[in-house]
Amino acid sequence: MSDLYVTWSEYHKKIERLAVKIYQANWEFNQIVCIAKGGLRVGDILCRIYGKPLAILAASSYGGSQNRVRGEITFSHHLTMTTETLGNRVLLVDDLVDSGVSLRESMNWLEERYGNELEEIRTAVLWYKAHSLITPDYYMDYLPDNPWIHQPFEPYEQISPTELAASYLVKEA
Template sequence: MSLPDKAFPVSWDQFHRDARALAWRLAGLQTEFTAIVCITRGGLVPAAIISRELNIRLIETVCIASYHDYLNQGELSLLKGISPELTANGGEGVLVVDDLTDTGKTAAEVRAMLPKAHFACVYAKPQGVPTIDTFVTEVSQDTWIFFPWDMGFTFQEPIAKGGKG
């Protein structure tokens, strides 16, 4: 298993700015969200930022595992569902938050549980875009996003010398 050729490393500062940009977009919708459902684990950090910015206090998780080895998206596994109070009425007024939509499989799984919810991601790849409602940055399908919680401080080889970014 090797990583894709295109790497998109995201620092904590950049991720915070991008999550706040997503909050601005959501605030512009003039929709009154009553709760956030974050898709774990990636949705935890943006949900915290968005909940602060939009003053949403009720936060729930839906736990779905799809990247079992950090490189390849595998079979989806529902580890924890959503409370009946939030699934009532199809999830109307609920904001679903994730860090990334890649193929859209996870979003489609959650959308089946909350068909009336609004789906938002910080980053989106083309295959996943049709499954969500709002996002900030689109990257190509063959790009691997390195989130700040997955990285440490190491030297990066320059691209001209064969580095991946």
């Protein structure tokens, strides 16, 4: 497996280009649901661009050494949202689709809890890996060699508050 390194600038440009791709599809949606943690930044920027409410579905499936070991997916008990209802056309976003399990299970989670409200769920991600069991509706990059993606916020997973504070003490001295 190769590695793909992404800068903050590249990351934000991909989100902007994804917003344009969704816009060009002429699909009207009334709610964005992001899968947290990875989809938080994507969902935040898309909700600002589109002026649509953002709901958050917390999910976790990676852990272990350097947060690279995929395990069983765990979801929050509730969807966090500021609207009274979910809406009937939902854009479900994440940063990437790797195996496809998180995206598929997130769709199932929404259907189980909000199926009576939902007419359609479409999915959007920045990166779509070849070994995914599902194809997202919107994506920026198709990755045929399934690389490990090093996103710009990854360093925060490797530093403790103590180390961060110490680095600022040195800089301020």
